[in-house]
Amino acid sequence: MASIDIVGIRKAYGALQILHGIDLTIRDGEFIVLVGPSGCGKSTLLRMIAGLEDISAGEIRIDGRRVNDLPPRDRDIAMVFQSYALYPHMTVAENMSYSLRLRKTGREKIAAAIDGAASILGLNTLMERRPKALSGGQRQRVAMGRAIVRAPKAFLFDEPLSNLDARLREQMRGEIKKLHHSLSATSVYVTHDQIEAMTLADRIVALNGGVVQQVGTPLDLYDRPANLFVAGFIGSPAMNMIEGRYRSDRVSAWVELAEGLILPLHKTLQRAGIDEEEAADVEDGAAVTIGIRPEHIFLDPGVGGFEATVELIEPTGLGTILHLRLGGVSFKAFSLERSDAAIGDRLSVSLPPERLHAFDAADGVRLI
Amino acid sequence: MxxxxxxxxxxxxxxxxxxxxxxxxxxxxxxxxxxxxxxxxYTEGVRLWPSRTGFEHYIFVLKHSDFPRFFANSLIVSGATAIIVTVLAATAGYALSRFTFRGKYWIVALMLLTQMFPLVMLVAPIFKMLSPLGLTNSLTGLVIVYVAFNVPFATFLMQSFFDGIPKELEEAAMIDGATRFRAFRQIILPLTLPGIAATLGFVFTAAWSELLFALMLISSTAASTFPVGLLSFVSKFSVDFGQMMAAGVMALIPACLFFLLIQRYLVQGLTAGAVKG
CATH class of the missing domain: 1.20.890 (cAMP-dependent Protein Kinase, Chain A)
Incomplete structure (x- = not known):
């Protein structure tokens, strides 16, 4: 097992910049998830660690050793591809033993290694089959098996579950997590699915436009997103974003929303550990975006609520997603309660100040 | 209904x-x-089957004509051309499919350009080039010309086969510990067998039936290929149809055998199951 250091990594195809200077230290045994929308450069970064893409600038070190110019075969890493990339003309056993055969491992050792991997992954009965005779889930397991037989320094996963159906994806997600617990192997996992990121990661690296937006534990990103991008990307249903103006006097701070609605910020400031005096750094009258997660909106709080109109009701079984309109602002609320509201009903809602996030409306950076 | x-x-x-x-x-x-x-x-008119059949034309062609020699020459020329072209086209096609390199665009453009001229236009310059090198009247010269004219198309053909093989396969092999060449040899090549078979077959038959260059570059009987040989059945005063047709039937045999041999690769979709699907 090994640590991976990524220092000032850049990637450009001609004039097109894909990665703009990525710095990241992956600790030994850590499970890192690179998450972001398509085209954000997450797969490119993973392929650079694997040695499948040239590095335009910067340095990658595996276990302290600079690997920029090492071919993939000398980096001692294993990779699981989105398409699985199983060798179609080889049986499952041959697929799994290929890397060991290339390394001239002894026959008994190979047999032991693939037996071990096969029983971990439940592949024992399939060893003589060709990939085309396997189901999607089985192929996925073989791809995993091919990676683990070798006990490499690090595992790289490039969206390994995105070709599976939802149920299988959930099951394999659990298995990957268990596997990581038992092998405690350094892993870098690329996905665009924030649920996978949240459930699997020790730390998440949120990428957008080739720039790291935030690095932190899943709950860090959920509780204190560093900017609007992370706030909108992590969490489902997505965080509500409401435009407003920051106001403060010497006593308190609040946000004016459209149509004269006022959101007090007092407790938000306290939670953020910011003195209200300090918060006055944010210019009075500055345009801000207020974020609140649908699951943090209280329905029927009794006193002190706003009157909102129900526009749409989406029952999820687990709870209910309500699409609400408050003046000119649309937002969603999620409740574990089954709602008996009907479209057009008026509901009282409250946005608890301690659950509010405030971002600079211009550059999206978190303010409070 | x-x-x-x-x-x-x-x-x-x-x-x-x-x-x-x-x-x-x-x-x-x-x-x-x-x-x-x-x-x-000529006596029976147009009939679907003659009232009496015999193999005398075959016997004559095999025993008393130069046809066996033409046949052997054709086999050498077509076989050599097919093998050389396929090796060159496989490597070039792989490079075009997988790598970006300086001048790639121009190389492809030039290769396309060679396909645009009618061959008749090129006979004279090629004769002029090969003659001082002593490559006229020689099978080697013919192989060189055939290779040169078949490589571009065969390269595009092979490239399309390589394009159909996901590049993740060799990436996986390289991560597993293979060099690029080893990945090519052990992973990609076995999957390209249908493409290689198709290319071999295509080039072999093209060289087998080529007449224009064979006619222009070869004048001695010793180095003639069979399409040229067929013309020897046409004399000034008569055409010996029976012998010509017998020779033609025999000339079909190697091409048929060849396709029989490779047909299993032509129909097989070996890449099924490599990736999702």
């Missing part, structure tokens, strides 16, 4: 049968004339 279905099936089958009949009739005629004795050739 059912009637309509039957009618459409009948029409469909009829069309296929008609097509096959039209396509295969010349072959049938070739066979028929080759077994018709000379004395019946």
């Amino acid at each position: 059912r009637k309509r279905q039957i009618a459409s099936t009948v029409a469909h089958r009829t069309a296929i049968v008609l097509y096959i009949a039209v396509a295969l009739f010349p072959l049938y005629w070739l066979l028929k004339v080759s077994v018709t004795p000379n004395d019946l050739l």
Whole structure:
């Protein structure tokens, strides 16, 4: 097992910049998830660690050793591809033993290694089959098996579950997590699915436009997103974003929303550990975006609520997603309660100040 | 509804049968004339099968003509051309499919350009080039010319086969510990066998039936290929149809054998199951 250091990594195809200077230290045994929308450069970064893409600038070190110019075969890493990339003309056993055969491992050792991997992954009965005779889930397991037989320094996963159906994806997600617990192997996992990121990661690296937006534990990103991008990307249903103006006097701070609605910020400031005096750094009258997660909106709080109109009701079984309109602002609320509201009903809602996030409306950076 | 279905099936089958009949009739005629004795050739008029058949044309062609030599020459030239072209096209096609390199665009453009001129235009300059090198009247010269003219198309053909193989496969192999060449040899090449078979077959038959260059570059009987040899049955005053057809039938045999050999690779989709799907 090994640590991976990524220092000032850049990637450009001609004039097109894909990665703009990525710095990241992956600790030994850590499970890192690179998450972001398509085209954000997450797969490119993973392929650079694997040695499948040239590095335009910067340095990658595996276990302290600079690997920029090492071919993939000398980096001692294993990779699981989105398409699985199983060798179609080889049986499952041959697929799994290929890397060991290339390394001239002894026959008994190979047999032991693939037996071990096969029983971990439940592949024992399939060893003589060709990939085309396997189901999607089985192929996925073989791809995993091919990676683990070798006990490499690090595992790289490039969206390994995105070709599976939802149920299988959930099951394999659990298995990957268990596997990581038992092998405690350094892993870098690329996905665009924030649920996978949240459930699997020790730390998440949120990428957008080739720039790291935030690095932190899943709950860090959920509780204190560093900017609007992370706030909108992590969490489902997505965080509500409401435009407003920051106001403060010497006593308190609040946000004016459209149509004269006022959101007090007092407790938000306290939670953020910011003195209200300090918060006055944010210019009075500055345009801000207020974020609140649908699951943090209280329905029927009794006193002190706003009157909102129900526009749409989406029952999820687990709870209910309500699409609400408050003046000119649309937002969603999620409740574990089954709602008996009907479209057009008026509901009282409250946005608890301690659950509010405030971002600079211009550059999206978190303010409070 | 059912009637309509039957009618459409009948029409469909009829069309296929008609097509096959039209396509295969010349072959049938070739066979028929080759077994018709000379004395019946003009006396019986147009008949689908002669009243008496014999193999005298075959025996004559094999025993008393230079045809066996032409045949051997053709086999050498076509075989060598097919193998050399396939090796060059496989490596070049792989490079075009997988790598970006300086001048790639121009190389492809030049290769396309070579395909645009009618060959007749090029006969004279090529003769002029090969003559001082002593490559006229030689099978080597012919192989060089055939290779040069077949490589571009064969390269594009191979490239399309490589394009159809996901590049993750060799990436996986390289991560597993293979060099790029080893990944090419152990992973990609076995999956490209249908493409290689198709290319071999295509180039072999193209070289086998080539007449223009063979005629222009070769004047000695010793180095003639069989299409040139067929012309030797045409003399100033008569055409020996029986012998010509017998030679033609025999010339079909290697091409048929060749396709019989490679047909298993032509129909097989070996890449099934490599990736999702």
